[in-house]
Amino acid sequence: MPSARCNGIEIAYEEIGPKDGRPLVLVMGLGASLVFWEDDFCAALAESGHRVVRFDNRDVGLSTKLDHLGVPDVNQAFASLMMRQPIQGAPYLLTDMARDTIGLMDHLGIERAHVVGASMGGMIVQTLAIEHPKRLRSLTSIMSSTGDPTLPQATSEAMAVLLRPPASDRAGFIEQSVPAWRVIGGSWFDEARVRARAAAHFDRCYHPPGIARQLVGILASGDRTAKLHSVATPSLVIHGVDDPLVPAAAGKATAAAIPGAELMLVEGMGHDVVPQTWPRVVDAISKLTSTN
Numbered sequence: 001m002p003s004a005r006c007n008g009i010e011i012a013y014e015e016i017g018p019k020d021g022r023p024l025v026l027v028m029g030l031g032a033s034l035v036f037w038e039d040d041f042c043a044a045l046a047e048s049g050h051r052v053v054r055f056d057n058r059d060v061g062l063s064t065k066l067d068h069l070g071v072p073d074v075n076q077a078f079a080s081l082m083m084r085q086p087i088q089g090a091p092y093l094l095t096d097m098a099r100d101t102i103g104l105m106d107h108l109g110i111e112r113a114h115v116v117g118a119s120m121g122g123m124i125v126q127t128l129a130i131e132h133p134k135r136l137r138s139l140t141s142i143m144s145s146t147g148d149p150t151l152p153q154a155t156s157e158a159m160a161v162l163l164r165p166p167a168s169d170r171a172g173f174i175e176q177s178v179p180a181w182r183v184i185g186g187s188w189f190d191e192a193r194v195r196a197r198a199a200a201h202f203d204r205c206y207h208p209p210g211i212a213r214q215l216v217g218i219l220a221s222g223d224r225t226a227k228l229h230s231v232a233t234p235s236l237v238i239h240g241v242d243d244p245l246v247p248a249a250a251g252k253a254t255a256a257a258i259p260g261a262e263l264m265l266v267e268g269m270g271h272d273v274v275p276q277t278w279p280r281v282v283d284a285i286s287k288l289t290s291t292n
Contacts, residue, residue, distance in 0.1 A: 025114070029122075032060065037054040053108065080219075094221040102135060114138045119143050122144020125141060142239070143243055144239075146254050147224050152249045157244065159245075167206075178191055188277075239265055
């Protein structure tokens with residue numbers, strides 16, 4: 001697996017599809033390695049004419065772990081958020097993760113890319129559009145949010161999934177993943193798929209301290225709504241109607257904040273890009289990238 005020196009750290013990545021295809025950079029969500037951009041989904045994007053790049057964010061998978069920055073207090077960060085107080089102790093912000101993505105594009109010789117982000121990845125690509133607009137051809141934000149703390153929050157069951165104590169071994173992680181994705185994944189839950197993906201992710205490198213750093217970085221990055229009003233990048237927002245972790249209202253708010261953004265709401269979809277949605281999602285992304 002190749003890696004690139006980006007923004008002072010190593011980012012592990014993979015390319016799929018034709019080198020002369022439309023460059024499409026996939027940015028994954030909280031604590032999730034590149035295996036969460038599943039092989040067949042990436043293959044479908046490649047077959048649609050894309051040069052697909054998927055990678056492990058900092059603190060995930062085979063990319064650099066920033067353990068020297070310590071482990072922030074997640075509960076305190078949420079308490080500060082609820083009380084509308086500044087969040088202290090974030091080891092890095094979404095801005096830094098956006099710069100990692102730009103560094104990877106530089107390494108690959110990609111001047112301007114179409115970017116697709118899921119969940120936290122959606123927040124990162126929104127940040128790219130705000131801070132690095134000249135590097136983007138389009139953005140797709142999937143099951144994500146603007147960071148507005150007044151938007152509807154996760155259900156108590158979904159929040160419990162997010163804040164559960166991490167598993168300590170491979171078997172425990174796989175077993176823990178099943179009820180978690182049954183809660184947040186939507187009506188197309190497939191236990192065999194969840195188990196296989198969890199095993200692949202654990203084997204790549206399961207690193208709970210990195211999840212805490214990413215999560216506090218999200219919370220400390222604040223509300224992007226006002227800055228999104230100035231985004232001119234052609235944009236698509238995809239969200240599951242039945243998402244219990246990041247409710248559909250967050251997707252609607254994201255689309256409303258970005259001038260001219262298209263909103264695609266998917267019935268039956270929770271907080272997961274499941275195979276049943278792939279044809280529609282791939283078609284929507286391909287339509288956006290082929291015209292921009």
